[in-house]
Amino acid sequence: MLSSNPLQPLTHYRKAYLSSDLTAGLSVYLASLPLCLGIALASGAPSISGLIAGIIGGIIVGALSGSEVSVSGPAAGLAVIVLDSIRTIGSYEAFLVAVILAGLIQVVMGLLKAGRLSSFFPNSVIRGMLVGIGLVIILKQIPHALGRDNDFEGEFEFGQFADRENTLTEIYQSFVTPNIGAVIISLVSLCILIYWDRVAAKKRRFYKFLPAALAVVLVGVGLNYLFKQYMPDWYLGDSSGHMVRIPLVSADKGFLSIINLPDFSVLANPRIYVIAITIALVASLESLLNIEASERIDPLRRIPSSNQELLAQGVGNILSGMIGGLPVTSVVVRTSANVMSGAKSRLSTIINGVLLFLSLFLAGSVLNHIPLSCLAALLIVIGYKLTQPRIIRGIYQEGANQFIPFIVTVLSIIFTNLLIGIAIGAAVGLLFVLYTNSQSSFRVIREGHNVLVKFQRDMYFLSKPQLKETLLSLKRGDSVLIDGRYATFIDNDIYTFLIDFEQTAKTMGVSYELRQVAQRKRIAPTYAPI
Structure with missing residues (x-):
């Protein structure tokens, strides 16, 4: 069993976990990359801010986290709050001060052992959150798989800000106007992922060592290049709307040329403290619920420390705000991708953060050639693993007092967003607990x-x-x-x-x-x- 002590050197972990963590770290990185960028755009923030939050969440929070498998970064659940806060306070630089203050509040919450609050959420709601997020991932990635990339990657709201569609109408529009090149790339990618998992399960060493996600990306880039040469009508372009888009680091100014620094003059504005408290509470709730969920999908069944997680998230948000990043939380999608890819320790999360950092310097030559359609296939498979019929069937067999709060949570997340869905599910779950006790x-x-x-x-x-x-x-x-x-x-x-x-x-x-x-x-x- 791995120690949950974040100060323990990684060299003390079992060497048998290394290959699994390397593979998982790369897979999580490929899933995180478009999500970090898309959430930043959906939040009305500079695109680099999402990558910074992903880097801090991977390296810093990953090292300090109370969970061995949780992955942190920018969260879709905070996108609306961030967008509204930037408009309220007047500038992104001023908003960064709220992120720093939110981190300080989280550190205090961790010291006061407020992490125990996550235990008050019913098990049916936590499981509903996992399945609900899985279904949202699938529904939101179908348009990207069909080549309709009007909406931002990582926006999980039912109502979409980018194109004024909603989840269901966006799917309809994507089937009406599919992009043949994207459809071929996503279908081939899905076939590779399914085949890879089946062969890897038979202990074939090559397939276990080489991440399926990397194979999918290489095939997606290769197919798009072939389209350019032989089928121009199917070609998706290059670093345009159908591709991963990473901001380029200026050759003469380096990293500082693309980051924003906080404007501390805003400390005299009382609104900044309201924003900071809001971010701290929402980000803490999302993080605590996610590590509760991570405990249920961790194959080694380790129990994470919720108070330690709050401290880690607080430190992460302080640092993220200092160098221009979005608020950091523990995120269900990336945590699920981590576990589904075979992660055994926090090393996979740290590798994800390191790769996101290196992305800033590899963007022009490599990463901006990756089609979103092949990454959509990767996320659809992750979503399916969270929503397999046997999971839903098992919860149904536990009886109405478990299934009704579960299905209400799932549907609420799909048709609103993660935070509202959890709130509705928790309210229904609490009513069932009271009703069951009264009976x-x-x-x-x-x-x-x-x-x-x-x-x-x-x-x-x-x-x-x-x-x-x-x-x-x-x-x-x-x-x-x-x-x-x-x-x-x-x-x-x-x-x-x-x-x-x-x-x-x-x-x-x-x-x-x-x-x-x-x-x-x-x-x-x-x-x-x-």
């Missing part, structure tokens, strides 16, 4: 005309409808005993109803008795001084 708060035992109603736990107002229905179903001649000995708390609504029902029982011809039923309130425990 088992008392037992009814009948022997002939003798009826025992035995309170098994604390009685809250939610149990009142079922209790009322039980008592009103009694027949003339019945004798009922209400036994409240095992309830340490009886809600005022329940107590008042039981007292008032005595007169109703006489009218019904029912003998009615209460045993140790009193209006009891919770009393805080007292402790003797030591």
